[in-house]
Amino acid sequence: MSSDSSVPTAPLSLTRVEMQALGDRALAMVIDHFEHIRQERTHDSMPREEAVSLLQTPLAEQPVSPDVLLDTLARHVFPKGFRTDHPRFYAFVPSPTNFVSVVGDLLTSGHNLFAGYWFAASGAAQIELTVLEWLQRACGYGEGAGGIFLSGGSMANLSAIVAAREARLGAHDARAVVYYPDQTHSSVSKALRVLGFSKAQRRMVATTDDFRLDVGALEAAIATDRANGMRPFCVVANAGTTNTGAVDPLHDIADLSEREGLWLHVDGAYGAAAVLHPRGKAALSGLERADSITLDPHKWLFQPYELGCLLVRDARHLHHAFRVSDDDHADYLADVARHTYEDVNFFDRGIQLTRSFKALKLWLSLRTFGLAAFRGAIQVGFDVADFAQQWLEASGQWDIVTPSQMGIVSFRWRGEGLSDAQVDALTARTADRMREDGYATIMSTILRGRPTFRVCPIHWDANVGEMAEALTRLTRFAVEETARA
Numbered sequence: 001m002s003s004d005s006s007v008p009t010a011p012l013s014l015t016r017v018e019m020q021a022l023g024d025r026a027l028a029m030v031i032d033h034f035e036h037i038r039q040e041r042t043h044d045s046m047p048r049e050e051a052v053s054l055l056q057t058p059l060a061e062q063p064v065s066p067d068v069l070l071d072t073l074a075r076h077v078f079p080k081g082f083r084t085d086h087p088r089f090y091a092f093v094p095s096p097t098n099f100v101s102v103v104g105d106l107l108t109s110g111h112n113l114f115a116g117y118w119f120a121a122s123g124a125a126q127i128e129l130t131v132l133e134w135l136q137r138a139c140g141y142g143e144g145a146g147g148i149f150l151s152g153g154s155m156a157n158l159s160a161i162v163a164a165r166e167a168r169l170g171a172h173d174a175r176a177v178v179y180y181p182d183q184t185h186s187s188v189s190k191a192l193r194v195l196g197f198s199k200a201q202r203r204m205v206a207t208t209d210d211f212r213l214d215v216g217a218l219e220a221a222i223a224t225d226r227a228n229g230m231r232p233f234c235v236v237a238n239a240g241t242t243n244t245g246a247v248d249p250l251h252d253i254a255d256l257s258e259r260e261g262l263w264l265h266v267d268g269a270y271g272a273a274a275v276l277h278p279r280g281k282a283a284l285s286g287l288e289r290a291d292s293i294t295l296d297p298h299k300w301l302f303q304p305y306e307l308g309c310l311l312v313r314d315a316r317h318l319h320h321a322f323r324v325s326d327d328d329h330a331d332y333l334a335d336v337a338r339h340t341y342e343d344v345n346f347f348d349r350g351i352q353l354t355r356s357f358k359a360l361k362l363w364l365s366l367r368t369f370g371l372a373a374f375r376g377a378i379q380v381g382f383d384v385a386d387f388a389q390q391w392l393e394a395s396g397q398w399d400i401v402t403p404s405q406m407g408i409v410s411f412r413w414r415g416e417g418l419s420d421a422q423v424d425a426l427t428a429r430t431a432d433r434m435r436e437d438g439y440a441t442i443m444s445t446i447l448r449g450r451p452t453f454r455v456c457p458i459h460w461d462a463n464v465g466e467m468a469e470a471l472t473r474l475t476r477f478a479v480e481e482t483a484r485a
Contacts, residue, residue, distance in 0.1 A: 022066050041438035042086045087459040088440035093270050096459035097304045100368045104361030115357045117345040125344050128359040138275050140288025146315025148349040149358035152308035153269030156294040158191035159310050164263035166321040168233040177225050179203045180236035181213035213248040234263045240271015243445050245406030250286025266290040271406045273300040277378040297362050323348040381407035381458035388455050401452050410454040413478045426481045427451040433477040440470035
């Protein structure tokens with residue numbers, strides 16, 4: 001590949017000049033993305049047949065210029081999808097990144113540290129432990145707490161259930177039961193299925209009118225299961241649901257869990273990071289009583305994908321659930337076993353042995369900007385969601401389904417003179433119109449069986465002017481669709 005004949009080449013090598021040129025071009029693409037994202041559409045896509053014609057190629061024997069490949073990426077890959085880091089991407093839970101963390105990802109990939117155990121990457125391990133301690137303290141955990149960085153909330157929730165099973169049951173039991181509210185993220189039910197829990201062992205508990213877990217219904221379900229010879233052992237509560245931002249009554253659930261001897265896991269993949277802000281901390285009161293917490297820095301801590309986190313109040317439970325024991329016959333880890341460094345071998349805290357230095361980007365951005373800046377960034381999400389609710393109420397054309405909470409508002413078109421079925425059909429058409437427009441991404445969800453719009457404006461650079469314009473366009477599309485109904 002090298003064009004510099006004075007430098008010896010190896011099969012996968014570049015000269016310094018070639019590396020610099022490629023790195024400069026790639027970095028320029030990223031900087032351009034950050035500088036001009038506001039002028040871009042929030043979403044674009046292409047049909048499968050077009051993608052095949054542009055991108056499906058045979059694996060070539062001969063090299064292709066990196067410039068040609070970067071051109072392909074710039075034209076046909078990066079623009080074709082959700083821009084979840086766009087300031088006007090209000091759908092799902094956005095992932096608004098920052099440039100410092102992007103540089104952290106570059107450094108992580110470039111140095112390619114193996115961060116599975118202590119002496120393979122002791123400095124990296126200490127940084128991960130330090131950042132975990134910051135998050136543990138923020139969530140109210142004290143000495144003895146621990147955690148691990150993972151790919152995201154799905155793996156964190158699965159790992160938490162493994163820890164709960166080992167701590168409360170000691171092994172899998174066909175009579176064991178897990179409880180979770182009907183607003184819980186689908187990753188929980190998927191994790192239970194993957195771990196071998198049958199439908200008969202999974203209890204979806206009703207929520208109240210405000211979409212928070214009904215503690216009375218939970219208590220009744222536990223009593224019924226005990227009477228039928230089942231073994232209740234775990235409750236999953238929510239700290240900021242994806243649908244509405246609802247936070248379950250954590251103190252009441254913790255009281256019940258303590259009385260019943262159940263492990264309490266709180267899925268705070270979205271909302272738990274708001275504990276860094278006074279408003280979020282008040283809403284999350286009781287979080288510190290959970291046995292384990294899922295928290296996704298690639299959501300409301302403004303990190304690039306993938307960065308999830310599992311925290312446990314007692315680190316020994318993670319070690320007990322995932323440690324590599326003598327029975328596992330990991331002979332290739334014999335030299336590792338001879339070195340004893342307490343609580344720093346991450347392969348003893350999770351499923352992965354091979355894992356990257358996951359915390360660098362979060363550490364780098366928190367240190368660079370400082371906690372006050374992150375707190376201010378979280379404030380933006382609260383403020384813009386509050387404004388959205390006020391705008392919708394003032395319009396007289398929308399009904400608020402759930403008010404602004406944890407940076408999310410859900411709402412439904414009033415549709416004077418239309419039936420519920422007509423409004424529901426109109427919602428889907430209006431969502432399509434908004435997506436085709438491209439100015440902002442606002443999508444719908446299902447609440448109590450009916451399509452409902454929601455906005456989640458948690459980008460640190462979101463603003464009320466653009467939210468007003470987005471809602472104005474959404475309203476115009478809804479009016480036009482109403483006229484056609």
